[in-house]
Amino acid sequence: MVFTPSPSGWCEGILLALADASDKPFVFKFIDCRRDKHGCVSGGSHRRRQVSHQRKAKNKDIARSLRNLHLLVGVADSTDDTSSLLAQFTPSAAKGGLFLAGHLLSQELINVLTKVEAIMNDYHAHNVQVAKGTKTSERLAKLGIRTETQQTNLMTYLSQTLNHPRDKLENALCEGLRFQYSRGQNRFYDSVNGEHLIYTREDGLLKAFDAGGGEVDILRPTWDKSNDEYEKCWWSESGGADLSGCILLTNK
Numbered sequence: 001m002v003f004t005p006s007p008s009g010w011c012e013g014i015l016l017a018l019a020d021a022s023d024k025p026f027v028f029k030f031i032d033c034r035r036d037k038h039g040c041v042s043g044g045s046h047r048r049r050q051v052s053h054q055r056k057a058k059n060k061d062i063a064r065s066l067r068n069l070h071l072l073v074g075v076a077d078s079t080d081d082t083s084s085l086l087a088q089f090t091p092s093a094a095k096g097g098l099f100l101a102g103h104l105l106s107q108e109l110i111n112v113l114t115k116v117e118a119i120m121n122d123y124h125a126h127n128v129q130v131a132k133g134t135k136t137s138e139r140l141a142k143l144g145i146r147t148e149t150q151q152t153n154l155m156t157y158l159s160q161t162l163n164h165p166r167d168k169l170e171n172a173l174c175e176g177l178r179f180q181y182s183r184g185q186n187r188f189y190d191s192v193n194g195e196h197l198i199y200t201r202e203d204g205l206l207k208a209f210d211a212g213g214g215e216v217d218i219l220r221p222t223w224d225k226s227n228d229e230y231e232k233c234w235w236s237e238s239g240g241a242d243l244s245g246c247i248l249l250t251n252k
Contacts, residue, residue, distance in 0.1 A: 104131035
């Protein structure tokens with residue numbers, strides 16, 4: 001997700017990596033396949049966000065991030081302090097955080113990890129904060145809501161007044177401000193391929209909808225943390241990868 005600007009691009013990278021028969025760890029397959037097809041791991045159309053990365057990344061930073069992410073899943077399950085959790089996601093991989101993950105992307109990662117039940121504590125996925133360094137925070141600053149405390153108080157007020165969860169209100173706030181400050185543009189798009197699904201999680205249940213809004217039956221993932229194979233999953237620091245070098249993120 002940190003390398004890819006849209007859900008469609010992420011899904012494409014996953015499918016390409018699944019079709020790669022090499023013995024490289026999955027995340028390295030994802031990067032190589034996206035780079036080889038588009039010239040850059042973040043290449044492709046239908047951008048949902050702007051990603052920022054250099055020409056290459058250290059293998060050890062990627063491996064550390066995966067291991068740190070595994071540990072942070074445990075932190076998420078042990079606390080309801082979302083601000084503290086986010087503060088642990090955003091430092092560099094060498095300092096226990098995630099490579100290239102800022103405040104907004106960290107919240108998106110928590111949301112996805114909760115939906116696939118890697119994180120079992122639903123609280124953080126709904127307790128969405130106004131992300132630092134985003135257009136939303138800049139636009140709120142124009143309205144006099146500049147500090148993190150003021151932004152938190154705003155979300156509390158909206159939640160109590162409108163009786164809606166913070167994740168829905170943060171999204172509404174973001175879109176409302178974008179509409180207000182987009183110079184008359186009143187049509188917005190998200191990147192949803194007709195073959196892809198939109199997922200929500202309500203009352204602990206994962207639901208999926210197609211692009212037309214119809215609910216679709218899905219196979220929910222299971223995580224057997226008592227199984228030895230669980231410890232050999234995506235957060236493994238080795239997995240056959242050469243962690244001494246770098247991987248190219250772009251050929252451009």
